Amino acid sequence: MKHVMRTVMIVMAVIVAVPAIAGNGVRVGGAAPAFTLADTAGNEVSLSDFEGKIVVLEWLNPDCPFVQRHYKAGTMKTLATKYDGEGVVWVTINSTNYMDGAANAKFKADNDLPYTILVDQSGEVGHLYDAKTTPHMYIIDGVGTLVYIGAIDDDPRGNKSEPAVNYVAAALDEVLAGNAVTTAETKPYGCSVKYKK
Amino acid sequence: MSPRRPLPVILMVFLMGWLVFQTAAQEVEESKVEASLVTSASSIESGSIFWLGVHFEIEDDWHIYWRNPGGAGLATAVDFKLPDGFVAGPLRWPLPIAFVQSEGIPGFGYEGSVVLAAEVAAPSDFDRSRPGTVRVEASWLACKGVCVLGSAKLEASLAELPEDPVFRRWAGQLPKSSGGNDLPFGLSATGGFADGVITQWLRWKGSPHPVEWFPDPSEALEIGDVQIRTRGGLTRIDAAVRSRKGALGSISELPSLFVITGDDGERRGWELSIQLTDN
Numbered sequence: 001m002k003h004v005m006r007t008v009m010i011v012m013a014v015i016v017a018v019p020a021i022a023g024n025g026v027r028v029g030g031a032a033p034a035f036t037l038a039d040t041a042g043n044e045v046s047l048s049d050f051e052g053k054i055v056v057l058e059w060l061n062p063d064c065p066f067v068q069r070h071y072k073a074g075t076m077k078t079l080a081t082k083y084d085g086e087g088v089v090w091v092t093i094n095s096t097n098y099m100d101g102a103a104n105a106k107f108k109a110d111n112d113l114p115y116t117i118l119v120d121q122s123g124e125v126g127h128l129y130d131a132k133t134t135p136h137m138y139i140i141d142g143v144g145t146l147v148y149i150g151a152i153d154d155d156p157r158g159n160k161s162e163p164a165v166n167y168v169a170a171a172l173d174e175v176l177a178g179n180a181v182t183t184a185e186t187k188p189y190g191c192s193v194k195y196k197k
Numbered sequence: 198m199s200p201r202r203p204l205p206v207i208l209m210v211f212l213m214g215w216l217v218f219q220t221a222a223q224e225v226e227e228s229k230v231e232a233s234l235v236t237s238a239s240s241i242e243s244g245s246i247f248w249l250g251v252h253f254e255i256e257d258d259w260h261i262y263w264r265n266p267g268g269a270g271l272a273t274a275v276d277f278k279l280p281d282g283f284v285a286g287p288l289r290w291p292l293p294i295a296f297v298q299s300e301g302i303p304g305f306g307y308e309g310s311v312v313l314a315a316e317v318a319a320p321s322d323f324d325r326s327r328p329g330t331v332r333v334e335a336s337w338l339a340c341k342g343v344c345v346l347g348s349a350k351l352e353a354s355l356a357e358l359p360e361d362p363v364f365r366r367w368a369g370q371l372p373k374s375s376g377g378n379d380l381p382f383g384l385s386a387t388g389g390f391a392d393g394v395i396t397q398w399l400r401w402k403g404s405p406h407p408v409e410w411f412p413d414p415s416e417a418l419e420i421g422d423v424q425i426r427t428r429g430g431l432t433r434i435d436a437a438v439r440s441r442k443g444a445l446g447s448i449s450e451l452p453s454l455f456v457i458t459g460d461d462g463e464r465r466g467w468e469l470s471i472q473l474t475d476n
Contacts (some may be wrong), residue, residue, distance in 0.1 A: 028442055050381055065338075065346040123300070132268040132302050132364070157336060185441035187416040191344040192269035192298035 026089055026130050028184045029148055033142040035059050035125045037093065037118035045091070045118055052142050054088045055078070058152075058170060059126065060117065061134040062107045064191035069158050070135065071111055075166075076152075080115050090115040095126030096134075097196035123195040129143035133190035137168050141175055150186030167182045209309065229339040232349040234331065235312065235361035248364055249285065250314025251275050251335045253307070259341040260306045263293035265413045266301040267304035271338040271346075275313050280329025280355065282320030288313055291370035292456055292466045293411060298340065305411055309340070312363050315374045328355035372454055372466030380467055381406070381457065389474040393439060395451065397471060399432035409464075410434050411454040415446025418473075438473065449473055 016118045026033065032055075032196040047055065058076060061067055070076055080090035094104050094117055120126055129138060139148035148171040155164035171181045226382050231254040238247035253259055253273070262270045291311055298304040336348040373379075382399040389395060399408065405427045412420045422437040440448045452470040459465060 011256075063343055065344060130301075143405070150444075157274070169319035183442070185419075187441065187445050188269075189271060190269060191301040191338075191340065192304070194342065195300040195302075197300060 026128075026146065026149070028181075030146055030147050032138070032144050032146050033128045035128060037068075037102040037120055037125055038101065039116050039118055040101050040108055042090050042101060045116060047144075050089045050091075051144070054083075054086075054142055054172065055131070055140040056083070056088060056172070057138040057140070058090065058092045058133050059129075059131040059136040059193060060092045060107075061099070061191060061194060062094075062096045062103075063096070063194075064134045064158075064170040066190040070152060076135075077111065077113060078174075079166070079169060080113075082115070082169075083176075086176055087174075088172060088176075092117045092142045093120050093125060093131075094118070095120040095123045095131060096194045097121055097123065098194070106173075121196065122196065123193070126193050126195060132195050134193060135190055136188040136193070139168065139171050139175065139181075147175055147181045148184055149188075152185070152186045200330060202455075219253040220322060220344045228347075229259045229341075230254065230261060230337055230343050230347050232335050232337075232347075232351065232352040234333055234353050234358060235314075235363070236268075236358040237358045237360065237364035241319050241323065241325070241328065241358075243319060244321045245319045245323075246312045247317055247319070248367070249277065249279075249331065249358075250312045250361075251333060251349075252310070252361055252363065253335075253337065254310050254313045255339065256341075258308075259339045260304070261311070261337045261339050262304065262306040263411070264290055264304055265411065266338075267295075267298065267306075268302040269298055270304050270306070273306075273313060273337040276334045277317075278332040278334075279317065280331070281330075282323065284318045286316040288315050289371055291367070291407055292372060292464050295409060295411070298453065304340075309368075310363075312367055314364075314367070325356070330354055331358065346475040348362045363424060366403075372456075372468045374468050381442060384455075384469055384471070386471040387415075388438075390438065390440065390448075391410065393437055394473070395433040395436055395438045395473065397436075399434070399455070401430045402411065402430070405430060405432060407461060408432050408434070409456040409458075410436075411456065412436065413452045415448070417441050417446035417448050417458070418451065420451070 034047050040046050101119050104119055105110055108117050135152050137152050141147045152168055153166045154165040167186055169185055174181050235252045236247055236249050261273050264272045266272055275288055279285055288355055293305045296304050311396045330352055331351040334350055339345050339347055382401045384396045387396045408425055414420050417440055419439050419441055420436050424435045425434050451473055454466050454468050456464050456466040
């Protein structure tokens, strides 16, 4: 009887030990899910507003040291500015549960950012894209297809002796040249997205 | 009777005190992990083999990460610089624990205290009168809701390294690297990329035990949606599997760590690997 009881308990112990696989249908080669969120001024912004344009989505949490390192180095701002001239739209989404419009507006002002920050405190859009880390990067081509998902670069510790490979820049160059993206998926690195419980 | 102080001086003193307090508070806030260099040997002899490692003391409720941090995070890193003639083996990782980092984002790592160490061989011509210096660079990400990056540059004379009593039981916390005769189950796998699911079957040699599974794939593999079920003498581990297009690393092999909890409550681990197929 004791053995039976233990077996029953073990049967019930279903352990989910690793994250959901880039779930919810978000795949390179698939359609980017539609969304609408408010920006830091309270204006609604939809992905469909950028139809026909290449869009970069960046998941942000200003409290994350990986994000802080990249903003201190100007990684995102430099890329956004460089590719803005090529018609690329840079959109940052903050799914941190405790950061409201005012907190994001302050970060945008403090860093003099030329691009939009969308406020996703509910985490709905973050979960829709299965965003796991900050930063977590997505590139959507002009017809709404996801062409890159993953890390910003190949230097999680920020201490590589040789120059880091910026995956987003490499992918944007290939998309703008009309080519397929060679490194279309990488493992993202950073803090976990601080979703609402 | 004390002399009267002008108000600006009092304000200045108050301001300086406040700044000192703030600085101290920030240092405390940033220090979530203490790292120290430790060894298993009371003294190092010519040709001796000993453990050399970093002992991480982690603040309550915080964690640092295993070599596969899970859905987010950063693997803890330890880089040894040894005197000429000393040779270090690979870094060994004690059994990790699984935890939830945020909704839907589990992680693998350590809480409380952990030693990450490598086996080191001393040269046969080692001269104890000139022991040399060990230098180690360690870096980690500590998280408890928020995350803090940490690092330490440690160095010590080989003659002065403290023997850490943790090594008396440390080897028991290491996974075994192959099946061997004491593996309590037989392992087989079915499925693959075509199915998008890999199923591992653990056929128990005796009574089944609770199982934890820690995949350790290359960056070219994405593993998720894990479910573990045991019925009778068979445990089934299902996991979604897919390759990341263009990412570097092997997609033909999936190394992982199986941890079972015995009747005595002890956790024991085995590092095993399965081959992945297109079928």
